[in-house]
Amino acid sequence: MSDQPPPLILLVEDEPQMRRFLRVALEGSGHRFLEAATAQEGLTLAASHRPQIILLDLGLPDMDGLELTRRLREWCATPIIVLSARGQETDKIGALDAGADDYLTKPFSTGELLARIRVALRHERNPQGGEAPVFSLGRWRVDLSRRQVLVDGAEVHLTPLEYKLFTTLIRHAGKVVTHQQLLREVWGGVPGAQPLYLRVYMTQLRHKLEEDPSRPRHLQTEPGVGYRLRTDD
Numbered sequence: 001m002s003d004q005p006p007p008l009i010l011l012v013e014d015e016p017q018m019r020r021f022l023r024v025a026l027e028g029s030g031h032r033f034l035e036a037a038t039a040q041e042g043l044t045l046a047a048s049h050r051p052q053i054i055l056l057d058l059g060l061p062d063m064d065g066l067e068l069t070r071r072l073r074e075w076c077a078t079p080i081i082v083l084s085a086r087g088q089e090t091d092k093i094g095a096l097d098a099g100a101d102d103y104l105t106k107p108f109s110t111g112e113l114l115a116r117i118r119v120a121l122r123h124e125r126n127p128q129g130g131e132a133p134v135f136s137l138g139r140w141r142v143d144l145s146r147r148q149v150l151v152d153g154a155e156v157h158l159t160p161l162e163y164k165l166f167t168t169l170i171r172h173a174g175k176v177v178t179h180q181q182l183l184r185e186v187w188g189g190v191p192g193a194q195p196l197y198l199r200v201y202m203t204q205l206r207h208k209l210e211e212d213p214s215r216p217r218h219l220q221t222e223p224g225v226g227y228r229l230r231t232d233d
Helices: 016-028 039-049 065-073 089-098 110-125 160-171 179-187 195-209
Strands: 008-012 032-036 053-056 080-084 102-105 134-137 140-143 148-151 176-178 219-222 226-229
Touching: 008 016, 008 039, 016 032, 016 110, 032 039, 039 053, 039 065, 053 065, 053 110, 065 080, 065 089, 080 089, 080 110, 089 102, 089 176, 089 179, 102 110, 140 160, 148 195, 160 179, 160 195, 160 226, 176 179, 179 195, 179 226, 195 219
Parallel strands: 008 032, 008 053, 053 080, 080 102
Antiparallel strands: 134 140, 140 148, 176 226, 219 226
16 A cells, blocks of 8 residues: 555635535545635645645636746646636637646536546656656657657657657647647747648658547647647557
8 A cells, every 4th residue: 555645636716616516526536635715825835735736727816827827837847737717729828838737628527627637647756857768658669768669569760850749748748738839849939830830740640650640549639729648548
């Protein structure tokens, strides 16, 4: 039996009914739970308790959730999942670019939230760049030190840009990565780089790596926002 305590989750949410609902759902699934009704209280609890996950509403009474996300990211690498009634693409992109790791639009199912939390916890416990720089997922094995990509044990040749795009998604595995973030990290903010480049290279990656490129299992599109390397089988 593990000696580690259950994951601690901090919820920053001003609606009492939502706080009660999530407390029951999360404690019932074995998590420890902290709650804050304001952004300032959330900052204080994040600093004093160091939770493993932060769930964050954007519509807070004392500070916009985007600003709270930016303030947290100044010193905190804890995964942040935004829970918001704002469902426009611009809202999602703004939250992800501010530093959030994922975004769920209200209303959402408890099952989906728990699945997103599991992904975030796996990423937190297994950060890329550790002592063994090997990423494995399903049929894939990527040796980051050798720059070697294997599918079902056979080496697959990727162009330098394909490899950089793929490893950027690996570095953010399980998270939504926005178009602009990918363009910045893969192309280095080169003038003229645009989402069309991403669509072309993502199509090439899917044909080389996915069993059915037309129905990708792992290299998934988040419409209008970006891409996600899905890590659950």
